Amino acid sequence: TSLQPLxxxxxxxxxxxxxxxxxxxxxxxxxxxxxxxSPLIALWDWRRGTxxxxxxxxxxxxxxxxxxxxxxxxxxxAGPLRFWSAEGQRLQSRxxxxxxxxxxxxxxxxxxxxxxxxxxxxxxxxxGTLCGTADGCIQQWDAHGQCVDVASVNRxxxxxxxxCSAEVGLLASGKGGRLLxxxxxxxxxxxxxxxxxxxxxxxxxxxxxxxxxxxxLIHLGGRAPCVRSxxxxxxxxxxxxxxxELWELPLP
Numbered sequence: 442t443s444l445q446p447l448x449x450x451x452x453x454x455x456x457x458x459x460x461x462x463x464x465x466x467x468x469x470x471x472x473x474x475x476x477x478x479s480p481l482i483a484l485w486d487w488r489r490g491t492x493x494x495x496x497x498x499x500x501x502x503x504x505x506x507x508x509x510x511x512x513x514x515x516x517x518x519a520g521p522l523r524f525w526s527a528e529g530q531r532l533q534s535r536x537x538x539x540x541x542x543x544x545x546x547x548x549x550x551x552x553x554x555x556x557x558x559x560x561x562x563x564x565x566x567x568x569g570t571l572c573g574t575a576d577g578c579i580q581q582w583d584a585h586g587q588c589v590d591v592a593s594v595n596r597x598x599x600x601x602x603x604x605c606s607a608e609v610g611l612l613a614s615g616k617g618g619r620l621l622x623x624x625x626x627x628x629x630x631x632x633x634x635x636x637x638x639x640x641x642x643x644x645x646x647x648x649x650x651x652x653x654x655x656x657x658l659i660h661l662g663g664r665a666p667c668v669r670s671x672x673x674x675x676x677x678x679x680x681x682x683x684x685x686e687l688w689e690l691p692l693p
Contacts, residue, residue: 452492453483462506462514472506472514474498482506482516484527496532498523504559510567517558517572524586538587556580556591560670562603562611569629573600573613583629592633594621602671602680609673609692614680618644618665622692639693643668643680646690659686 450473459476471487474480480503483495501520508514514525514532522537557575564571570582577595582588594600600615611623611633620641623633644665650658659666667683679689 448487460505464508465510474503494527494530494532507561509563519557559601560603562605564627565607573603575599589630594635601669604673608675614668616667
């Protein structure tokens with residue numbers, strides 16, 4: 442690794458860049474967004490250094506971007522979820538819809554539209570989008586941008602990390618020191634009950650970790666670790682905490 446830049450992209454953002462996302466597969470496309478009061482989202486062919494399309498994302502802060510397995514671009518944050526597509530040199534967006542009524546009679550429009558989205562993941566077939574929110578919920582969206590379910594799973598505490606894959610299932614974590622694990626392949630609309638999830642206590646797992654000399658690797662001081670992001674394979678999960686640590690843990 443030479444640590445030399447592979448590309449320098451210019452012509453879109455006047456200030457800083459607050460979030461990035463590579464397209465899945467060969468990573469040919471890069472999406473970027475700036476932290477301005479009217480955030481600009483740009484789509485690049487980064488290998489050629491070419492700006493393909495761009496558009497403003499409204500007046501609310503964008504916290505992240507993500508590409509689905511089918512190539513769709515999603516932006517999320519304080520405003521409504523947006524699904525983006527390129528039309529010529531301009532990005533066009535459509536807002537996620539909250540028109541559904543769930544089986545328990547709850548209106549999606551009331552239960553979802555004001556929530557801040559902190560992270561997203563996609564079902565393995567690319568048909569569904571899963572969102573973790575600041576008040577501990579997981580939203581499920583179908584391929585048409587319709588919210589089909591909102592489940593409260595983290596005791597009204599933020600969910601910062603989601604992982605969804607065919608080999609692992611669905612993992613969710615954030616503030617509070619719990620890792621929730623729904624086993625098996627997920628499809629949009631599948632039930633998300635806490636009682637159906639395995640619950641891993643991260644406080645005990647991290648608090649008991651020691652180095653080769655038997656010294657503790659972390660001093661939690663009675664506080665539960667706050668997970669800010671995560672990724673997983675069939676056998677292991679890697680979590681990043683608010684304190685800046687990276688932990689690799691076996692999945693039981």
